[in-house]
Amino acid sequence: MNKLLTQHSTTLFYRVGGEGNPGLPVLLLHGFAEDGSVWDRQVAHLKKDHRLIIPDLPGSGRSPALAEITEAPSIEALTESVKTILDAEAIDQCVMIGHSMGGYITLAFAEKYPDRLKAFGLFHSTAYEDTGAKKTNRRKSIEFIRRHGSAEFIRQSVPNLFAEHYKQEHPEVVAELIERYSGFPPASLIYYYSAMINRPDRTRILREFRGPVLFIIGDQDNAIPLTDSLEQCHMPACAHILIPEDCGHQGMLEKTGQCNRMLSEFLRSIPH
Ligand code: MLT
Numbered sequence: 001m002n003k004l005l006t007q008h009s010t011t012l013f014y015r016v017g018g019e020g021n022p023g024l025p026v027l028l029l030h031g032f033a034e035d036g037s038v039w040d041r042q043v044a045h046l047k048k049d050h051r052l053i054i055p056d057l058p059g060s061g062r063s064p065a066l067a068e069i070t071e072a073p074s075i076e077a078l079t080e081s082v083k084t085i086l087d088a089e090a091i092d093q094c095v096m097i098g099h100s101m102g103g104y105i106t107l108a109f110a111e112k113y114p115d116r117l118k119a120f121g122l123f124h125s126t127a128y129e130d131t132g133a134k135k136t137n138r139r140k141s142i143e144f145i146r147r148h149g150s151a152e153f154i155r156q157s158v159p160n161l162f163a164e165h166y167k168q169e170h171p172e173v174v175a176e177l178i179e180r181y182s183g184f185p186p187a188s189l190i191y192y193y194s195a196m197i198n199r200p201d202r203t204r205i206l207r208e209f210r211g212p213v214l215f216i217i218g219d220q221d222n223a224i225p226l227t228d229s230l231e232q233c234h235m236p237a238c239a240h241i242l243i244p245e246d247c248g249h250q251g252m253l254e255k256t257g258q259c260n261r262m263l264s265e266f267l268r269s270i271p272h
Helices: 036-046 075-088 101-112 132-148 150-161 164-169 171-181 186-198 203-208 226-232 256-269
Strands: 002-007 010-017 021-029 050-056 094-099 117-123 213-216 239-242
Touching: 002 075, 010 036, 010 075, 021 036, 021 075, 021 101, 036 050, 036 256, 050 075, 075 101, 075 186, 094 101, 101 117, 101 186, 101 203, 117 256, 132 150, 132 186, 150 171, 150 186, 164 171, 213 256, 239 256
Parallel strands: 021 050, 021 094, 094 117, 117 213, 213 239
Antiparallel strands: 002 010, 010 050
8 A cells, every 4th residue: 555644844655565464564665766666576575474664765766855854964864754654654663674775774763763673674784884985986976966967877876786697687677777766856866875974883783782683785785895794794682694695786686585585584583
């Protein structure tokens, strides 16, 4: 079911689905330059057993109006949108799975509202803050988007999200994503990059969180270095770890079967 809710003057779009266990809702948070549809293969797999909430973050997909957010771009502001959705659905506790930038939001949520999370997952994501080099690259990308627009940025950046062999075997998947996201509002992309630059290190959250944490790690992920993920996945008291072979930054598409099985196993392991 599609839902729209209004927060201040911003409209938030999210989908609610799944017939499964209403006691343990699962919120799937997409990453940068995506929308909730990146989870479609996971939704198809998980919906039998879980109640699912799949937002489009402010400024992505069917949630418009990032321009309405006047304060400095921050991951924390995006986190509040997610909380607004949980409140509207009267969900006290959920499992949150965040892809990449969605993982940064998940960590910020775990920091501010730890009691609202039974467990969480970092799907190609990291608790480290940006390195100086990464911040410099993001600023260059912001300039590129301002000068050339979203379509050219998406055309050049999306292929880098996939492992080499996958994009050779599935050019149609890469082309479909480029097509789907080439109309992305430039203001949203710039907001997200600025918010990511501004975010702090949150490894403390990995060490202090009481529940289980899932890591899905791409050994060929160009956005999240494998070494960073390997350093972090032992930090939580209880970690579930999947490193599919030959996987880039889009395991939900590149390694659907393995990722879906791992998600099911992780969710089944959570006491409720
Ligand atoms: C994402 O997929 O959300 C981004 O690649 C995250 C990042 O650039 O750090």
